Amino acid sequence: MTQSFRLNDVGLINREKKLSFKFNGVTYYGYEGDTLASALIANGIHLVGRSFKYHRPRGFFGAGVDEPYAIVQLYRNGETEPNVKATEQELFEGLEAKSVNCWPSVNFDIGAINNFLKIFLPAGFYYKTFMWPKSFWYKVYEPFIRKAAGLGVASTKHDKERYEHKYEYCDLLIAGSGPSGLASAYAAAKNGARVILAEDKSRFGGTLLTSDVNIGNQTGKEWADGIISELKEMPNVTVKNRSQVFGYYDHNMLVMSERISDHLPSTKKFHPKQRLWYIRAKEVLISSGSIERPLVFGNNDTPGVMLSSAAKEYLKVYGVLVGKKPLIFTNNDSGYETAIEFKKNGVDPIILDTRKDPQSEIVDEAKNLGIEIKFSYVVVAAQGYKKVKSADISKISDDKEQLSTIENIKCDCICVSGFWTPTIHLASQSGNKTQFKEEIDAFIPGESKQNEKTLGAANGIYTLDETLKSSFEAGNELSKKITNTENKVSFPNVVEKKSTVHDKFWCVPLPKGKNYKRFLDFQNDVAVSDIEIALREGYRSIEHVKRYTTLGMATDQGKTSNLNGLQLVSKIENKVVPAVGHTTFRPPYTPVSIGAIVGREVGKHSKPTRKSPMHYWHEKNNAVFVDAGVWLRPRYYKQGNETLFEGSKREAKNVRSNVGVCDVTTLGKIDIKGPDAAELLNRVYTNAWLKLPVGKARYGVMLREDGIVMDDGTTTRISENHYHMTTTTAQAANVLSHLEYYLQLVWPDLNVNVVSSTEQWAGAAIAGPKSRDLLHKLFPNSDVSNEGLPFMGYMEGDLFGVKARIFRISFSGELAYEVNVESDYGNFMWEKIMEIGEEFKIQPYGTEALSTLRIEMGHVAGSELDGRTIPYDNSLEGLLSKKKDFIGKRSLTREAFTAEDRQKVVGVVPLDKKTSIPEGSHLVKDSKAALPNPKLGYISASCWSVEYDNPFSLAILKDGKNMIGEKLFVMSPLKNKVIPVEIVSSHYVDPKGERVRS
Amino acid sequence: MLYIKCPHCGMRSQNEFSYGGDASVKRPELNKEVSDQDWDNFVYNRKSLRGKHWELWQHISGCRQWIKVERDTATHEIFKTLKADEEISL
Incomplete structure (x- = not known):
C-alpha cells in the first residue's frame, strides 16, 4: 500500500525511517514519529471501528487525548491491550492493531443492525427495556449487551511488564x-x-x-x-x-x-x-x-468528519492530508487557519462559515489566497456511510432558525470548528x-x-x-x-494574526422531513434527540442527564461533548449555561492502566514477606509454609507423601510423647523499661502485676476500652525496671501503638519506654515430656530442674557461648520452655536443639500441630479472641482483678456482658467420634427446626485430638457455662453437614494443668 | 494524599500516619466512679463534624509519636498540628 495521503516535505516525522505495521491483518507503512492514526490516514484508512450502541462506522475525530472514536486493540510483544487511542499510540516497527466493537469485521458488522433499530434504542433504553422478567437479566440481557456493546478485550494473561x-x-x-x-x-x-x-x-x-x-x-x-x-x-x-x-x-x-x-x-x-x-x-x-468543540449537524459522526485543529495537526506534524477535497465548517477563525494550510499545500478547501460577515486578518488572508468561502452557510448533513462522500449544505437565516434550499457538494472530509473549550x-x-x-x-x-x-x-x-x-x-x-x-528573562516579540469573535451558533437545525442523528457524544452515541428525551422525561440536573443518557461517560470522558451537551440543556431549559452547571471533573483525566496504578506491588510483592532466621532450615527440611500475617511460618514438615492431616498429627503426637520444637520467632515482642513499667502493665493487663518478682513470667490479658479482649501473652520481669512482653503474631503492631497511645496521651506522667523487639529475638518453643532432659544438655551449666526453673520461671543461660533467655512457659499444655537468642544466632540455636534433641526423638512441629495442641488443651487464641469476645467468654474471668482499675474494666459491667446466659467457650465432640467438624459451623438445638433456626453458638477452632484420637472443637456457645453434657447439632450449610455433638469442657486434655508444672 | 506536619519530623505524607480518632476525648481517670452515660460518651459517642476537627494521628512509619491535628473534615485543610502533650483549644 502506498501512503497516498502523505505530503512530501511537510511534517516532523522521520522519513529516513520507514516502519511497517498491521491493521486488521493488512500490512501498511508509516514513518518514525507517526501515531497509529496519522499512519493510517496517510494510507487513506478512515474506517477504524464501530460505535458503542448503534455500531455506526467510526473514523478519526481528533489527534490526541480528546479522541472519541479511534479506539483499537493493540498487540505488542506478545501482549494485548484494549482501548488504546490510535491518536495517542506512537507507531513502532511491527505494531499490530485491530478494530474493536465490531463482529465479524469492521467493514461488515452484524451489530450495525442496531443502527437501523435506533428508533428503538433511545436514551435510557437499557434501563427501560432490560428490566423484566428479572430472571432474564443474567441469562439473556447481560450477555447480549456485553457481547454487543463491549469495547476492547482485556488480556487474561499475567502481565509480564514492569x-x-x-x-x-x-x-x-x-x-x-x-x-x-x-x-x-x-x-x-x-x-x-x-x-x-x-x-x-x-x-x-x-x-x-x-x-x-x-x-x-x-x-x-x-x-x-x-x-x-x-x-x-x-x-x-x-x-x-x-x-x-x-x-x-x-x-x-x-x-x-x-x-x-x-x-x-x-x-x-x-x-x-x-x-x-x-x-x-x-x-x-x-x-x-x-480542545476544539465540534459543530453539531446530521450524521456528524461519519468517518471523515473531524476537528479542524486535528486536520491541521495531521498536516503540519505528520505531513498527512485528511482529505483531498476538504470542506471546512466553522463558526470562528480557527477553521480558516486549517483551510490556509490546505491551500498552501496544494489542496483547495471550501469554507462554510456560519457567520455573516467576519472581518479579521485571518479571514482576509484566506480571501487573498483565493479560498472559496460561503458565509452564513451550514452543513446540514454529511452523506456517505463508511466515509464522507458529500455534504448537504444550506444557507441559514440570520436568526439561525431557518434553512434555505439544500445543496449537495462533493467532499471527502468535513473539518469542523465550534470554537475552543x-x-x-x-x-x-x-x-x-x-x-x-x-x-x-x-x-x-x-x-x-x-x-x-x-x-x-x-x-x-x-x-x-x-x-x-x-x-x-x-x-x-x-x-x-x-x-x-x-533573574527576569526578557520578553520576546510576538507576531500573530489577529482573529475576530466567534459565532455562538453551533447546532444546525434539522431540515423538514429529515431525522438525521446529530451526535453530541461520539463514543457513547448520545445524540441531540437523547438529551431532548431525558429532559422531556423530567431529568433536570445535568448530573442526572449525564447518567441517564451516558453523555460524557465513555473512555474519552466527554472531552469533545460535554460543553455542547450543556449548551443544549441550557437552550431547551431556557437557562444560562452557568445555571445548568457542569458535571464533576474527576481523576483520571485520561485512562490510566491498572498496571501503573498497582506498580511493583504485584504477586509476592503485594505485601512484605517476613521470614524468621530459621526459615532456610525449615525450607531445607520440607516445611510447607503458611501465611501468618506478613510472616511465613512452617505449617508442617512433610515426610514422604504425608498429607497435612497426617503430618500435623505425627508432629503433635511426638510433642505429647517425646519432645518437639516450634519456631515462635514471629510472636510479637515489646521491650518495656522504666521505673513505672509495672504500673503500666498493671493498668494495661486485667490481672495484678505490681508484685511480680524479677525472674518470673506471668500470663496477661489486655482489653480495649469497650471491654473486648484485645490480646493475650506472657510478660516477664527481666530485671527491676525491665520487662519483656509478648503479643500474638497478628496483634504485635496494634499492641505497641496501644501502649504508646496511653503513655503519650493518657498517662504521660508514667516514666516508661516501650519499643518493639520482635525482630531482635529468635524464638524456639521446646515442648514435651522430654523437654527438660533436652534442656539439661543444652544448658549444662544452668539449673533447669523443676526447682531451679519452675513453671513461669525465667533465667538467662549460656547456649554454647551464646547468651540465651529461657522462659518456662507453655502453649501446648506440656512441660515446655521457650528459648530466645539474638536473631543472628537463631539458626545456630535451632540446629543445636535438633542435634542434641535427636536422642530424645525430637521433631520440629508447625502451626497446625501447634493449633492441635492448644485446642485440645482449651487454650484460647486468635480464633476465640476475635474482637467480639470478653474475658468471660474465653473463661478468662479469673484474671480480672477486683482490686484495681484497668483499661476496659468499666465496660465489663454492661448489661449484655453480665447476662446470666452469656456465651462461653466450650468443647465439642461429635457423638460418632469420627466426623470432623468444620470451623465456622453453627450450633443448634434442633437440626430440623424451621428456618431461621436459632443459632446458639459457633465453632471457633477444630482439630483431631491426638490424645484421644477423635475430633475435638472449641466453640463459643450461648450459656456455655450450663451446657456441658448437652447434646446439640453442628450445622454447616456450606459443607452440607449436620453432625450430632456433645458439649464438653473446653479443657479436654489435662484439665488440672498438671503437665506444665511437672 | 494529605500532607501533615509532624511537630517532630516536619512535613510528611499521609501514608506515614495512622488515624486515631477524636482528639478532644478525655479518658476518665482510673479508680473513679464513672456514670454509664459518661462512660458511653467516652467509649462510643462521637460527633461526626463537618468542618474544623481536632483529631489524633500517629506517625507510625516515622517517629511513632501520637500528634494532634486540626483538620477540616470537608476540605481536608489542615490548620494546626500539636505534640501529644500540647493542649488543644476548642
Missing part, C-alpha cells in the same frame, strides 16, 4: 508544554526553582507546532525547541514527555503517568513499561490548553470553583482552593501574546517567592 512508582517533590509542577507551559517553566527555572514540566505527547510545544506565529524572529516551533533544549540542560528542571498529569489531589499532590516503553516494539531490559509519579508541588501551573479538569479537581466566561461560551477556572494557577488557553486566553506575557509573569512571580531569586 510498572514503577516514583515519589517526587518540586517547587513548580507545570502540566502542559504549550506556549504557557514553556514560558512559565522557563521563567521559574531561571529563578532557580525546582521545576517539573510534563507533556502528554511525545513532542514538546503544544500548539506552537502547528500555528503560524513568530516569536522573537523564530517560528513557534523553533522557539519551543530552543526553550526545551535550554531547560533540559538545567539541573533544577525535569522535563518529561509522554507524561500525563491526570489527577489533582489534596494538599497539592498530583499524579502523573509516564509512558516509558509504550512507543517501543518491546520494553528494554530492566526498564519499566510505565511509571506513576506522585508529585508534591509547592505550586502548580496548569497549562493544559484547550479550556481544559479545566485539573483545576476543577483541585477544588477550584469554575466560572463561566461568556465571550468564549465555556468554563474557566475561578477562585483557587489550593496553590494552583491556570495559564493560557486553559484559562480562556486565546492570543499568543497575552498567553506568553501572563505565563512568563506567573512563572517568575511564583518561583521568586520560593527561591528569593529573580
Whole structure:
C-alpha cells in the first residue's frame, strides 16, 4: 500500500525511517514519529471501528487525548491491550492493531443492525427495556449487551511488564508544554526553582507546532525547541514527555503517568513499561490548553468528519492530508487557519462559515489566497456511510432558525470548528470553583482552593501574546517567592494574526422531513434527540442527564461533548449555561492502566514477606509454609507423601510423647523499661502485676476500652525496671501503638519506654515430656530442674557461648520452655536443639500441630479472641482483678456482658467420634427446626485430638457455662453437614494443668 | 494524599500516619466512679463534624509519636498540628 495521503516535505516525522505495521491483518507503512492514526490516514484508512450502541462506522475525530472514536486493540510483544487511542499510540516497527466493537469485521458488522433499530434504542433504553422478567437479566440481557456493546478485550494473561512508582517533590509542577507551559517553566527555572514540566505527547510545544506565529524572529516551533533544549540542560528542571498529569489531589499532590516503553516494539531490559509519579508541588501551573468543540449537524459522526485543529495537526506534524477535497465548517477563525494550510499545500478547501460577515486578518488572508468561502452557510448533513462522500449544505437565516434550499457538494472530509473549550479538569479537581466566561461560551477556572494557577488557553486566553506575557509573569512571580531569586528573562516579540469573535451558533437545525442523528457524544452515541428525551422525561440536573443518557461517560470522558451537551440543556431549559452547571471533573483525566496504578506491588510483592532466621532450615527440611500475617511460618514438615492431616498429627503426637520444637520467632515482642513499667502493665493487663518478682513470667490479658479482649501473652520481669512482653503474631503492631497511645496521651506522667523487639529475638518453643532432659544438655551449666526453673520461671543461660533467655512457659499444655537468642544466632540455636534433641526423638512441629495442641488443651487464641469476645467468654474471668482499675474494666459491667446466659467457650465432640467438624459451623438445638433456626453458638477452632484420637472443637456457645453434657447439632450449610455433638469442657486434655508444672 | 506536619519530623505524607480518632476525648481517670452515660460518651459517642476537627494521628512509619491535628473534615485543610502533650483549644 502506498501512503497516498502523505505530503512530501511537510511534517516532523522521520522519513529516513520507514516502519511497517498491521491493521486488521493488512500490512501498511508509516514513518518514525507517526501515531497509529496519522499512519493510517496517510494510507487513506478512515474506517477504524464501530460505535458503542448503534455500531455506526467510526473514523478519526481528533489527534490526541480528546479522541472519541479511534479506539483499537493493540498487540505488542506478545501482549494485548484494549482501548488504546490510535491518536495517542506512537507507531513502532511491527505494531499490530485491530478494530474493536465490531463482529465479524469492521467493514461488515452484524451489530450495525442496531443502527437501523435506533428508533428503538433511545436514551435510557437499557434501563427501560432490560428490566423484566428479572430472571432474564443474567441469562439473556447481560450477555447480549456485553457481547454487543463491549469495547476492547482485556488480556487474561499475567502481565509480564514492569510498572514503577516514583515519589517526587518540586517547587513548580507545570502540566502542559504549550506556549504557557514553556514560558512559565522557563521563567521559574531561571529563578532557580525546582521545576517539573510534563507533556502528554511525545513532542514538546503544544500548539506552537502547528500555528503560524513568530516569536522573537523564530517560528513557534523553533522557539519551543530552543526553550526545551535550554531547560533540559538545567539541573533544577525535569522535563518529561509522554507524561500525563491526570489527577489533582489534596494538599497539592498530583499524579502523573509516564509512558516509558509504550512507543517501543518491546520494553528494554530492566526498564519499566510505565511509571506513576506522585508529585508534591509547592505550586502548580496548569497549562493544559484547550480542545476544539465540534459543530453539531446530521450524521456528524461519519468517518471523515473531524476537528479542524486535528486536520491541521495531521498536516503540519505528520505531513498527512485528511482529505483531498476538504470542506471546512466553522463558526470562528480557527477553521480558516486549517483551510490556509490546505491551500498552501496544494489542496483547495471550501469554507462554510456560519457567520455573516467576519472581518479579521485571518479571514482576509484566506480571501487573498483565493479560498472559496460561503458565509452564513451550514452543513446540514454529511452523506456517505463508511466515509464522507458529500455534504448537504444550506444557507441559514440570520436568526439561525431557518434553512434555505439544500445543496449537495462533493467532499471527502468535513473539518469542523465550534470554537475552543479550556481544559479545566485539573483545576476543577483541585477544588477550584469554575466560572463561566461568556465571550468564549465555556468554563474557566475561578477562585483557587489550593496553590494552583491556570495559564493560557486553559484559562480562556486565546492570543499568543497575552498567553506568553501572563505565563512568563506567573512563572517568575511564583518561583521568586520560593527561591528569593529573580533573574527576569526578557520578553520576546510576538507576531500573530489577529482573529475576530466567534459565532455562538453551533447546532444546525434539522431540515423538514429529515431525522438525521446529530451526535453530541461520539463514543457513547448520545445524540441531540437523547438529551431532548431525558429532559422531556423530567431529568433536570445535568448530573442526572449525564447518567441517564451516558453523555460524557465513555473512555474519552466527554472531552469533545460535554460543553455542547450543556449548551443544549441550557437552550431547551431556557437557562444560562452557568445555571445548568457542569458535571464533576474527576481523576483520571485520561485512562490510566491498572498496571501503573498497582506498580511493583504485584504477586509476592503485594505485601512484605517476613521470614524468621530459621526459615532456610525449615525450607531445607520440607516445611510447607503458611501465611501468618506478613510472616511465613512452617505449617508442617512433610515426610514422604504425608498429607497435612497426617503430618500435623505425627508432629503433635511426638510433642505429647517425646519432645518437639516450634519456631515462635514471629510472636510479637515489646521491650518495656522504666521505673513505672509495672504500673503500666498493671493498668494495661486485667490481672495484678505490681508484685511480680524479677525472674518470673506471668500470663496477661489486655482489653480495649469497650471491654473486648484485645490480646493475650506472657510478660516477664527481666530485671527491676525491665520487662519483656509478648503479643500474638497478628496483634504485635496494634499492641505497641496501644501502649504508646496511653503513655503519650493518657498517662504521660508514667516514666516508661516501650519499643518493639520482635525482630531482635529468635524464638524456639521446646515442648514435651522430654523437654527438660533436652534442656539439661543444652544448658549444662544452668539449673533447669523443676526447682531451679519452675513453671513461669525465667533465667538467662549460656547456649554454647551464646547468651540465651529461657522462659518456662507453655502453649501446648506440656512441660515446655521457650528459648530466645539474638536473631543472628537463631539458626545456630535451632540446629543445636535438633542435634542434641535427636536422642530424645525430637521433631520440629508447625502451626497446625501447634493449633492441635492448644485446642485440645482449651487454650484460647486468635480464633476465640476475635474482637467480639470478653474475658468471660474465653473463661478468662479469673484474671480480672477486683482490686484495681484497668483499661476496659468499666465496660465489663454492661448489661449484655453480665447476662446470666452469656456465651462461653466450650468443647465439642461429635457423638460418632469420627466426623470432623468444620470451623465456622453453627450450633443448634434442633437440626430440623424451621428456618431461621436459632443459632446458639459457633465453632471457633477444630482439630483431631491426638490424645484421644477423635475430633475435638472449641466453640463459643450461648450459656456455655450450663451446657456441658448437652447434646446439640453442628450445622454447616456450606459443607452440607449436620453432625450430632456433645458439649464438653473446653479443657479436654489435662484439665488440672498438671503437665506444665511437672 | 494529605500532607501533615509532624511537630517532630516536619512535613510528611499521609501514608506515614495512622488515624486515631477524636482528639478532644478525655479518658476518665482510673479508680473513679464513672456514670454509664459518661462512660458511653467516652467509649462510643462521637460527633461526626463537618468542618474544623481536632483529631489524633500517629506517625507510625516515622517517629511513632501520637500528634494532634486540626483538620477540616470537608476540605481536608489542615490548620494546626500539636505534640501529644500540647493542649488543644476548642
